[in-house]
Amino acid sequence: ETAVFQTPNYHVTQVGNEVSFNCKQTLGHDTMYWYKQDSKKLLKIMFSYNNKQLIVNETVPRRFSPQSSDKAHLNLRIKSVEPEDSAVYLCASSSNNERLFFGHGTKLSVL
Amino acid sequence: SQWGEENLQALSIQEGEDVTMNCSYKTYTTVVQWYRQKSGKGPAQLILIRSNEREKRSGRLRATLDTSSQSSSLSITGTLATDTAVYFCATDAESNYNVLYFGSGTKLTVEP
Numbered sequence: 001e002t003a004v005f006q007t008p009n010y011h012v013t014q015v016g017n018e019v020s021f022n023c024k025q026t027l028g029h030d031t032m033y034w035y036k037q038d039s040k041k042l043l044k045i046m047f048s049y050n051n052k053q054l055i056v057n058e059t060v061p062r063r064f065s066p067q068s069s070d071k072a073h074l075n076l077r078i079k080s081v082e083p084e085d086s087a088v089y090l091c092a093s094s095s096n097n098e099r100l101f102f103g104h105g106t107k108l109s110v111l
Numbered sequence: 112s113q114w115g116e117e118n119l120q121a122l123s124i125q126e127g128e129d130v131t132m133n134c135s136y137k138t139y140t141t142v143v144q145w146y147r148q149k150s151g152k153g154p155a156q157l158i159l160i161r162s163n164e165r166e167k168r169s170g171r172l173r174a175t176l177d178t179s180s181q182s183s184s185l186s187i188t189g190t191l192a193t194d195t196a197v198y199f200c201a202t203d204a205e206s207n208y209n210v211l212y213f214g215s216g217t218k219l220t221v222e223p
């Protein structure tokens with residue numbers, strides 16, 4: 001049963017536009033993550049938030065910014081998208097890093 | 112990179128066969144986790160094996176861990192068509208135990 005909810009499921013946009021993706025978890029976890037999955041299925045960590053504080057930023061371009069209002073929500077904003085941003089963005093949460101619970105992902109296509 | 116293999120591997124087998132998937136990692140880790148990702152879904156954890164364990168079983172799944180060679184394997188016995196998915200191993204890293212790093216994955220197709 002899904003407990004990490006991502007919206008939208010898909011988003012098509014043009015180069016230079018701004019996009020925002022939402023993520024909410026109902027598991028009561030303290031840590032949330034954003035991963036980027038490319039067309040070869042490679043999963044790369046982008047951000048990790050622990051109780052509203054950023055604890056890792058894996059050299060992500062500055063046009064990406066995570067936004068958290070509380071520990072149950074972690075949104076991702078991309079200011080001025082570029083073609084290489086086309087990917088599936090996966091949100092996850094965990095209580096102790098020993099099990100991550102993922103949402104279904106948001107697929108971004110940049111034309 | 113945390114991983115020795117950066118390309119998605121692909122395996123195609125018949126239903127009922129057994130399969131073993133391998134991964135190797137570069138740096139010290141406290142746990143290795145295996146995840147399965149079905150089409151259109153996010154990854155879901157299958158099994159976790161700790162650095163002081165050599166083997167862990169869960170139903171048709173068996174995970175092994177060899178810390179000396181920094182490698183892990185996931186075996187599935189009596190595969191079903193519903194096992195078709197991409198399988199990932201994931202580890203934490205000595206420098207950042209708060210983050211899981213995923214390997215490149217194995218795309219397993221089980222033909223009915």
